[in-house]
Amino acid sequence: MLNPPAETPTLPSIEKMNFGTKLAYGAGDVGVAIVEILLLSYLSPFLTDVARLTPGLAGWTQLVARVWDAFLDPVIGIMSDRGNVFGAKIKAQWGRRYPWMLLAAVPFGLLFICQWLIPFPASNQWGLFGFYTVVSMFLGIFSTMYSLPYTALTAELTEDYNERTSLNSFRFTFSLGGSIVALLIARTVFQQVKDPAQQYLTIGIICAIISVIPIFYCVWGTQARAKLVNRLQSARVEDTVSLPLTAQLRSVFTNRAFMCVVGIYLCSWFSLQLTAAIIPYFAVSWMGLKQADSPLIILAVQGTALGMLSVWSKISQKVGKKAVYFMGTGFWIISQAGLFLLQPGQNLQLYLLAILAGLGVSTAYLVPWSMLPDVIELDELETGQRREGLFYSFMVFLQKICLGVALAVILQSLEWTGYISPTATVLAPIQPPAVLLAIRLAIGPIPTISLIGGLILAYFYPITRERHQQILLQLAERRKEL
Template structure:
């Protein structure tokens, strides 16, 4: 039997869990994605072009580097996810990974932008090694960070709002990196020096917000841990059994399918933009950051609009609206001709409307899936679910870059000899660039829309899941 004092304490605990997060906590949480977003954005927009037109590798070898590094990610993401679930420390499960991974993360990112005096195959193996080390460090920072979302709040709409802060910083970091790139490209003529400066400056900026996130969310996380100590209990199931349960979670399969389609479309588009701007639109190399800024800047502005609209209409409706606009923009880019620069920028802005929903909606679905998993299994496994999401994020990035690289190789793209001008591309390569900028991402966007139609967790369903979880907790306490 519970006394009045106990009832008051329980009521206070429930109210504390349900209360809205402070602005400072949301701001600090969002900052945690700034550095990783900057580095991921630069890799997507610049790395393939850097490897072919600065380091002088063939498109096939350049695409293979990114593919092999993502195969390693397929191994280390689930491992880090499970280990972070099992971590016990006075800082909780996630923070130790972020604390000790931040500095190596910055160092290995910088080393990707150096061109050592090696043969083509020597450069190939150098970039393979650095990519493996960087992606390992990226995982140790980013995966535990993403798993913080359901540990900070249980509220269905508050999670969407929290992710809007995250992706505001994510898109903000992307925009900052593109602005830094534009300034460097405008001021520095030497191609290799451009990328050394870009990598060094962004590496320093990327590390610091990770520590801001830790310090700014620590109090809220400790409060949640005191009120739900069972959430900090290490996961007891074997790794293969956890994989089986995750893959048998039907709503999660829909969520990751939606995310893979959205992210693959984004990665293919982003990686081909430099080639589209330079080789098809015949604009200077320094112009492609402006096109990327049009997309990312619009996405940042629209992020909070979509978040508010999601509170009223639901996640699925917002996803349909945003992705439909993006689909129209992608098809339009196929028909843009050299000299139609204004039309190109207008379509880039329209694409940004949809890109915002691609960032926001799939990630806000995952915490709801984790609650369902807790209801079904009695355990919290944020790490393993977010491991799959981060893994698929990287696979989408690597697959997009690989497909673009192989398509350019097959179409006869002429890589630039270091120190010389960019060569005029054959018609086959130009057609491959136009296909990669429009029909290819459009097809996967359509796939994401089909999966979103069947996604089963609505606001009412999630509310029912939380009620059942609380009833079970109260039943256990009475027992």
């Protein structure tokens, strides 16, 4: 596995992507990254500690919104594959993906701001529950309308095995950079603004503005490349996705390579997102840190992950995607297991473990999304159809269901074990031992087990660099015959 790949036949290809196209594509993930990291890290404590929603209802509002969002993903994915939703004229000018991205941009930002409003007093629990659930559902709609077509562009901008890894390294450099910017903004606001409600609303407004602008830059900077690929690969007919939905689902879930990638992605991102969601509670309730310190922990993870993206990308070109995933996840497992053993006051060890986790988190960003376009080409070889939107949507669909259930269970466990919400006079109440154990289990053993599952699935992933080259050669031969 560690030897350099053998020489493979040259494929008919177009000119490689220039730096400007990669830069524009990468910038497109900034907004989604900012919104995701803030929702993951701070929506739960905002709902329980500031809006004063009970942990149980806070968990239910996130579960309902994420399940709704998850079931919406395949619908939008299939519709964006067909490409005729907005009419032939708009499709001819903008392609299959870009109309969705442009339509979603502004509502996406406005709804993110609404997520941090407090429209009812704490006594009106069902009013708060209804408001946050509806806002989250609509935010999910517009987030999906943008993010699914955006991620599906990876397979449409290049077919090159290594260039896809490079493209995703640009994407996740901006993604991690956006996360870091959001966390720095959050820390600054937490330090400068005293009122908790104003803290979160200020963060929401600033980050919403920053999130929307890169969407338009991404469309502007990548559209010419996407048109060029579609024109030169004219044998690939965009509107061939005509199988009935049940037949499409059957072929997707019997695709061994896809199920391996889905499993790798689920295990990695479940661990990442569950940890991000529980860190604010872990930092304050177990480690005894201040609220403004929790962004620093996540910054240590994200900053390390950002710095390692280019390193892992270069290593991947020599040893392959699977080997890189094994390396990074090994560091990550050590970190997650270590977090469970930490004791209050061991702050230096906490940050060292966060840095160690960042080594693995970087591969969670890079590897699954680099594998998926290869799976899409295998599917095209087997079915004769291009279904990027379907594959991307079902990958995210399963992840959102899994995360929604996990967040609901974690928050419900806090309520069952007697979580005490902060007050104006007691900002960090001493939590019962059962609450502290629930928090530690959520940050240590549960993510560790999930990561081990990801390693097992990565071992069985069947598409090597050589196999991918064979797939592309067979596709090229087929297109010549058409």
